[in-house]
Amino acid sequence: MKVCGNCKLQVGDTLQYCPSCGSDKLRIASNSSLAHLTTTLTATKQNFASQTNNPSSWTAQSPLFQPNIIKGTHPWRRYFARMFDGVFFSIIISVLVTESFPDIGKLLALPILKSATTMIYTVAFVPVEAFCLYAFGTTLGKFLYGIKIYNKISPISYSIGFKRTINVLIFGQCAALPLLNIGTMIAAYSKLTKTGLTSWDRKYDWHVSHSKIGFGRWTLIGAGWLALLFSWYAVLFTTFSR
Amino acid sequence: MMLYLVLGFSIIPFLIVATSNNKNFIISMLCGCLAAATAIPIEKILYQFFALTTQNLSVWNTAFFLAALPEESLKYIILISTEIKIRNKKDIPILFILCGLGFSTIENLIYISRYSNSDVFFDSTYLMTIRFILPSSMHMLCAAITSIGLITNPSKRYHFLLFAVIFHGFYDYVAMNGNEAHQSIILPVALMVAFVSITTIIKAKLS
DSSP, X not given: OEEETTTOOEEOTTOSSOTTTOOOOEEEOOHHHHHHHHHHHHHHHHHHHHHHTOTTOOOOOOGGGSTTEEOSOOHHHHHHHHHHHHXXXXXXXXXXXXXXXXXXXXXXXXXXXXXXXXXXHHHHHHHHHHHHHHHTSSOHHHHHTTEEEEOSSSOOOHHHHHHHHHHIIIIITGGGOTTHHHHHHHHHHHHHHHHSSOHHHHHTTOEEEEEOOOHHHXXXXXXXXXXXXXXXXXHHHHHHHO | OHHHHHHHHHTHHHHHHHTTOOHHHHHHHHHHHHHHHHHHHHHHHHHHHHHHHOSOOOHHHIIIIIIIHHHXXXXXXXXXXXXXXXXXXTHHHHHHHHHHHHHHHHHHHHHHHHHOOTTOHHHHHHHHHHHHHHHHHHHHHHHHHHHHHHHXXXXXXXXXXXXXXXXXXXXXXXXXXXXXXXXXXXXXXXXXXXXXXXXXXXXXXXX
């Protein structure tokens, strides 16, 4: 087992970079450093527990302080979290547009305009995601999948969140352009698994942590997807039955 | 054209808060907007679900379970999930009230664009005025009720959330029942009574 010399995170033996902070200063963990790590984690766990018992402290907690953080890059988890966010937002915006402007809603729901609608919704999601990252440090999909984004040095500002989301849109999703987005996603996947960080996270010094997914969280994820599936059919039914 | 003027008027409170330079206030208000943007589609989808499964959906069920419960829960959950750092206990009711204001702003915009006739200025202005006075006040009062739980006894905060749901449900029930005489008397009186009670309680708890 290796330990990052910068953030003290335990990382896999095969990795060349720390998936949390991006540092290449990885060293083999000795018994004493592991013992130190355990002591630190126990102390921070107690600190975290005492702070969460105080209802008035809504302060941002570094995900590293949470006891159930697991190592690794988890590209598929991140992909499904983003997919969940995209589908959820599409449903919400479809209903809002249909409710407010029924003619436009009906037009956007036409199968022939499917790709264009997806692109419009993907771009429209950018400011919303930036706000979510700024205000909550996560989005609904990321929350469900136990993903948290943070910056160790400074709190996340809206502008930085916006820039990151734009970078994800361009370099990760290729603005949802059909076929082309597969290429950018493969490139991002490759970069993430090789270096432990995506280009946009490296650029703005962002870090992504992943919590352990237990039975409860799997149930929540399953229920979330089922709810989305039902909602999608309900939206289509509502749009075309008007 | 007139509709856009009315729409512009509806976001004035939002702009006032946005220029206040207080990050927490802006975040709270935007959280309210986010809650409204999420709650309205959820209500529609739930309504669709119940309409498919249940033939007779009563006004009571619609008011309490399809409107009040999702709206108040989402307002609370979204605001409590933020990473806002509260330095003063007195800020909590203000943040909740602003969340309610953000919620009602988005709801007003959707209602106006859906129901108003853009050619008739009077209709849209009337609708806007009515919506701004009654439901906006109700949303802010319900948010204030929820905040009482956090400033008094956090372990019983869900009780106050339930009170907010009941008050919201009662308001919606009267509003949906269609009796204009009831609406024009009961709703303003209920809002006035709630306003006086809530401000008294909050002042007492914060002093």
